[in-house]
Amino acid sequence: PDNLRELSHKLGVWIGSAVDVTALAGEADYRTVLNREFTHITGENAMKWESIEAERGVYTWEAADAVVRNAQRNRQKVRGHTLVWHNQLPTWLTEGVADGSIDAKELRKILRDHIMTEAGRYRGKIRAWDVVNEVVDDDGNLRQTIWLTHLGPGYIADAFRWAHQADPHAKLYINDYNLEWDTDKINTTLNIVKDLKAKRVPIDGIGFQGHLGIQYDYPADFPNVMRQFTDLGLEAAITEADVRMVLPVTPEKLATQADYYKRMLSTCVADRRCVEFTVWGYTDRHSWVPGWFDGEGAACIMDENLNPKPAYNALLSVRKR
Numbered sequence: 001p002d003n004l005r006e007l008s009h010k011l012g013v014w015i016g017s018a019v020d021v022t023a024l025a026g027e028a029d030y031r032t033v034l035n036r037e038f039t040h041i042t043g044e045n046a047m048k049w050e051s052i053e054a055e056r057g058v059y060t061w062e063a064a065d066a067v068v069r070n071a072q073r074n075r076q077k078v079r080g081h082t083l084v085w086h087n088q089l090p091t092w093l094t095e096g097v098a099d100g101s102i103d104a105k106e107l108r109k110i111l112r113d114h115i116m117t118e119a120g121r122y123r124g125k126i127r128a129w130d131v132v133n134e135v136v137d138d139d140g141n142l143r144q145t146i147w148l149t150h151l152g153p154g155y156i157a158d159a160f161r162w163a164h165q166a167d168p169h170a171k172l173y174i175n176d177y178n179l180e181w182d183t184d185k186i187n188t189t190l191n192i193v194k195d196l197k198a199k200r201v202p203i204d205g206i207g208f209q210g211h212l213g214i215q216y217d218y219p220a221d222f223p224n225v226m227r228q229f230t231d232l233g234l235e236a237a238i239t240e241a242d243v244r245m246v247l248p249v250t251p252e253k254l255a256t257q258a259d260y261y262k263r264m265l266s267t268c269v270a271d272r273r274c275v276e277f278t279v280w281g282y283t284d285r286h287s288w289v290p291g292w293f294d295g296e297g298a299a300c301i302m303d304e305n306l307n308p309k310p311a312y313n314a315l316l317s318v319r320k321r
């Protein structure tokens with residue numbers, strides 16, 4: 001294959017990228033490469049609550065619409081990200097809950113309305129939704145969020161049921177980070193999935209975010225972890241892959257990074273139920289990593305000038321098995 005789009009067709013796995021809508025609108029080279037290389041896209045921030053409804057009752061769809069429109073024009077599938085999360089919530093919501101002006105009953109209605117409105121607007125246009133994102137904390141407990149605190153653990157099942165009502169054909173996912181290796185999080189998430197399935201809640205997929213760093217050992221058990229979930233009948237996706245490093249960049253670090261990317265894609269290719277491998281931004285020009293980890297960066301498969309890095313070529317070398 002000459003590019004990732006061709007590879008995607010050869011492997012029978014969608015290969016995606018998160019998209020920065022400002023760059024999509026303003027940078028022709030960014031847009032060209034995105035649409036040449038990828039068969040799936042996710043709005044990096046465009047479909048989050050604070051982007052959609054910054055002011056109560058006032059919906060702003062421009063950015064999210066731009067993602068969907070780009071996908072339709074370029075034969076790309078869309079991952080909707082995300083309906084229920086604890087970050088990037090609008091302040092009217094977090095402040096209203098904090099000062100008691102929004103009570104539990106109203107909060108539940110607000111969540112239902114949000115899911116019905118957003119998933120409803122894009123009904124039929126989203127292949128898969130991250131219905132709930134990062135609901136388990138780093139100790140393996142249900143994360144203490146406004147949702148858990150005020151609505152109780154049943155909010156998770158409710159969210160899936162509402163999303164299914166709004167868009168019956170979208171694949172509905174639970175998505176999390178460190179799920180490639182963190183046993184506490186893995187076990188709790190497996191239990192959540194089993195419980196949802198036992199209650200006939202419409203859950204279809206497990207999303208592994210795939211945020212790795214080369215200063216840590218590669219999570220060698222990841223293939224088995226993925227299998228534990230797909231054995232429950234779920235489809236799987238790697239939803240936000242990137243591999244950061246402590247700067248400066250060296251050829252050795254780039255080689256290790258390439259190996260990590262290749263192993264992640266290979267894990268997906270080896271599991272018949274893994275259908276999508278998406279990177280969290282494809283270029284170091286637009287990446288969340290430098291802003292979040294002091295002294296780290298260069299996490300993507302192309303450099304700031306959109307030149308392929310060794311990781312890009314390593315992905316191209318992955319074969320079906």
Ligand code: G3I
Pocket residue numbers: 044045087088133177209240288
């Ligand atoms: O929109 C404002 C803009 O008006 C302002 O000028 C600018 C100044 O900093 O900030 C802009 O908001 C930023 C937003 O991204 C949009 O660019 C926020 O500060 C920044 O915190 C936010 O970061 C995003 C982060 O989620 C927030 O939680 C990253 O771009 C995004 O890549 C990251 O994505 C998450 C996934 O959703 C879930 N999994 C983990 C992943 C990485 O953290």
